[in-house]
Amino acid sequence: MNCENTIEAVLKQASLDIAASGSQSGTLDAAVLLCHVLDKPRSYLLTWPERALSDSEWQSFSQLLARRVSGEPVAYITGEREFWSLNLSVAPSTLIPRPDTERLVELALDKATTLDGDILDLGTGTGAIALALASELPQRQLFGVDFQHSAVELATNNAAKLKISNARFVQGSWFEPIDSGQQFAVIVSNPPYIDKKDPHLAQGDVRFEPSTALVAENKGLADIELISKQSVDYLSQGGWLLFEHGFEQGESVRDILLTQGFDNVMTEQDYAGNDRVTLGQWNNVSQ
Template identity: 60%
Template structure:
């Protein structure tokens, strides 16, 4: 973009370039990036369309625009994504929180009142699920575990910035940081569940996200199987285990839970009417297999 231009002209030019690059939401992308470059709310763009950008503002916007044209996710460019109305810091070391995952939060909040006790989020990443649940249940303690230390630090930073004080975050591989005897009313997880040859890995935002947080062996089910088996030693009697999973994995996840002896297995659809969350309940008399 040559020279200095107004907010309106800058948005028009950027929208055209993003449209040509294949963006699914060129106008929205341009607006989000310009708001970030100007450090202004969206309303500013509508109120001051004739405002001329400074050289510094133009340079900052152009740098971000080029990154988006190359396909980099908006969330990584601006360093933030909203989830459950919570503004969360994100980084390339973690998955970008997605709206479909809010279904997992909704279902957890439906089941939480049935049992007293702490709640555990496995593979917490930015802390999105844990923080959303904790924000709605301030009297409950919510734990988050991630294998990456940088994810734990990021989740703790998000909790601090949001003033959510009923969370604790640990670093380790799934249940490994927990002491023997720990029990939870709910265990929730959005684990890796994409098969390694899935063509969707070469498209869109996921090209830039960490493969370790996306891909699992055994047709995408290996981590779900591991968690389902070992969760039995960390759930309270009648506690619930909840997974987000792929749109075509509902039957498989119910079968995994059923084979281990979980009861009341149910699969819920996401906002696009795809199977997305499956839950199972530990029986009162069940023993770990």
Template identity: 60%
Template sequence: MSTVEQTIQSATSALQESGSNSPSLDAAVLLCHSLDKPRSFLFTWPDKVLAEKDLNEFQVLLDRRLKGEPVAYIVGEREFWSLPLKVSPTTLIPRPDTERLVEIALEKSSEQDGPILDLGTGTGAIALALASEMPDRNVVGIDLEEEAQILASGNAKRLGITNARFLSGSWFTPLEDGTKFALIVSNPPYIDELDPHLSQGDVRFEPMSALVAKENGLADIRYIAEHAIGFLETDGWLMFEHGFEQGDSVIEILSSLGYQQVVTEKDYGNNDRVTLGQWKHN
């Protein structure tokens, strides 16, 4: 027999020993998911004795987390920009730092009223955040994986967001010639193939194709920057999320291609995270 409180305490200790960065939160989220209860249940009923069936179901989830599997994949959901998004192992898990890209995109989007493109959309997190904030703007999200396109479309439908649509294909290939966007955003693969962090933490379980790029992690950024020129309206903006040590390199890429007002912005941890530039020519 074990109460809610005892179960949480025991799981928290085990997760702490396993190296989780947020053991008590992980335990709470997993128990709520297995019981199909809100977080308030844990505080309201700490002395409630859990049924053996519920304990067994929770233990299965806990064992997966103890092996390092991300909580978001276990429960199939992650919140981003206050939007509950379904996630799967075919997509990256949306992270808080990416909300900085959304903030900057919202700032720049007020300058023009054309459509917006999100490349490598994954769960649709960035596209749906922007579409939810600007219901009068059309947002397109593209992902190489058809499973991601289906997942993002499902997220849009569940959230009742009707001004975002999702396509599958490699970068710009699904778009018709002559299509122009006021804003192109991307959180592309940007981790170097030899980066030791790829064998640590949650990243071990995420799709390598969405994480790793050649040329020290800059190959996809360079490709997008080169080809975005043909899809940007005059005065349109291109912006990337990238690694904290890549700001100078991305500035160099955009500047060398003729983008103007190129600048790198910090994330919430005061690390270089988003670089953007404006396209001034037809």
């Protein structure tokens, strides 16, 4: 990249390079990477646009830029991502927390405030959902489950870094590590829901994310079906089950919950107006 090494010039060229690689957020990506190298906030870039990068800063930025141009997600490059105003550490072993998932948190919070009891997050990954809920509900206990040991370790470290003490993370497959008879007011999950034939798996950031956290059998619905079936043994009277899912899966997920006997089944949209979260209430607990 042949240009002056001022912040302004570097950002301009890097934005073009990233955009040319296919990213729709070249300007933002370049700024985040440069802030990471300089260890400065975004405001610094605007305040000191004429400041020249040192040789070591330029070399570090060039290396990160090359990774982004190759398609690697910014969050994996920097090792962090903000979610629900929480600065989370991320790793290639987990999904990158996305803004759409904050809608799932909002709805889970809304339901949790109507009931007493613990809350369970299945497939917790970085711990994003559980930690967001725990930060808003400090008097409630949050449990997060993930099949990957590395994800449990990462989520636990995120909780410690954020000084969130009411969230605990355990390893296992869905309900496997949960004690029999333990009841939850809310069970929330952002499970794998992409069909293995979906062309989007070969595009964008998801190329770098773990397929085990993305892909499910039966057109992406297998894990949602399994969780729905097993959840009835762990939901308290009037408890809620909430799923994030693909934008074309709303009807299918509603059918799954209705077939399982859930009441008040509904699908809510994300900030872009797409079907994104389906939830239902369990009122059939044996007395």
